[in-house]
Amino acid sequence: MGNTGPESTVPPAVSGVSGGRLRRAGGDAGQGRVVRTCAGCGRKAAKHELVRFVAPNGVLARSQKGAGRGVYTCTRLSCFERAASRRAFSRTLRRSVRVDPELARFYTERDANG
Ligand SMILES: [Zn+2]
Numbered sequence: 001m002g003n004t005g006p007e008s009t010v011p012p013a014v015s016g017v018s019g020g021r022l023r024r025a026g027g028d029a030g031q032g033r034v035v036r037t038c039a040g041c042g043r044k045a046a047k048h049e050l051v052r053f054v055a056p057n058g059v060l061a062r063s064q065k066g067a068g069r070g071v072y073t074c075t076r077l078s079c080f081e082r083a084a085s086r087r088a089f090s091r092t093l094r095r096s097v098r099v100d101p102e103l104a105r106f107y108t109e110r111d112a113n114g
Pocket residue numbers: 038039040041042043073074079
C-alpha cells in the first residue's frame with residue numbers, strides 16, 4: 001500500500017555526551033537523508049525509495065549501487081515511461097543512453113505483487 005505523507009519521526013539529537021563509546025546496533029547509518037529526484041514526475045524522495053539506473057556503456061541498466069552518475073525514478077512504471085519518453089535519462093546522465101524496454105518489466109512485476 002502506498003503510504004503517502006509519512007510523518008517523519010526525528011530522533012532527538014544526542015548532545016553533550018562525551019567520552020562514551022556508543023555502539024548503536026540500530027541500523028540507521030546516520031548519514032543524513034539522501035534525497036533524489038524522480039526523472040519522470042520530478043517527485044523528491046529518499047534514495048532508497050527510488051529505482052536507480054546507470055549507463056556505463058550507454059545502455060541503461062538498473063543498479064542500486066555502483067559509482068558514477070545515476071538517475072532515479074519512482075517505483076511506478078508511469079514514471080519510468082515518462083522519463084524514457086522525455087529522454088530524461090539521457091539528460092540526467094549527460095550522455096545518450098539506450099533504454100531497453102525490458103527494464104519496464106521490473107516495474108510491472110512489482111505491480112503484480114502488490
Ligand atoms: Zn516519479
